[in-house]
Amino acid sequence: MSIIREPIIVRPHDSLLHAIKIMTMEYVPKLVVADENEVPLGSLSQKDVLNFIYKMGERDLDNVYVSEVMRKDIITVNNSIEPLEASQIMIEKKAPLLVVTTDSGKLLGMIIKSDLAQYYASLVKGIHKVNEYMSKNPISVNKNSTLDEAIKILLDKNVGRLIVEDEGKILGTITTTDLLYLAPVLKIKDIKIKVKEVMTPTIVVMDENEDLSYAAKLMANRKVKGIPIVSANGEVKGIVTTTDIVKALADEKVRKYLLELKLYTSTF
Known part of the structure; x- marks a missing residue:
């Protein structure tokens, strides 16, 4: 592809x-x-x-x-x-x-990055687990924080998304994409819109032991650039993003895997 x-x-x-x-x-x-x-x-x-x-x-x-x-x-x-x-x-x-x-x-x-993540999803399987590449201390924001506070965190930490939580429970995410729809009003510094009013509710989460290829497939299918990682009891363990998939694609193990795949399929 x-x-x-x-x-x-x-x-x-x-x-x-x-x-x-x-x-x-x-x-x-x-x-x-x-x-x-x-x-x-x-x-x-x-x-x-x-x-x-x-x-x-x-x-x-x-x-x-x-x-x-x-x-x-x-x-x-x-x-x-x-x-x-x-x-x-x-x-x-x-x-x-x-x-x-x-x-x-x-x-x-x-x-x-989404193009490279989709490439990984289409060809690589069984090489990496999610927990090998996920960010283990994801940056979060409370549902009652203001948009101004959320933007400051996004820019200061140089990330594209924040996990929205309330008392340790994931409610959703807020991303640069979500905020872009509100661009004309974001210049108003004292705006009182809260994060919970514009966040994307979390409908996709993943276990840290899943195949990273599955995470890449989910991102492509759902058109998202990050998926929260949770434990069986709902505890936030991390987040995996398209940046993480690109890092995995650069791994030497993937190079060897794809070379073997090419050699194997070319014999038929």
């Missing part, structure tokens, strides 16, 4: 509000910023948007240019890149996405 997806493009002179609408309508967490000649200039993620809104004061989103918010430190790769190499680059460079270009520098596509 291909790990390269069609790029969703915005221009540097587009408004931030326009970019937010594309992210929410197309349900994509990251955009490529390119000029009229399809030369990539930067990237824009949900976290970049939230970080800017949190610091921007009272400016209207339709008066902010994408060029003010985008990241310029993009990593470009060619379309012959292998999934394991892509995962290695993403982990080593802490890259939110890889921009795929032609030899002449024109935009061809992009690779995000």
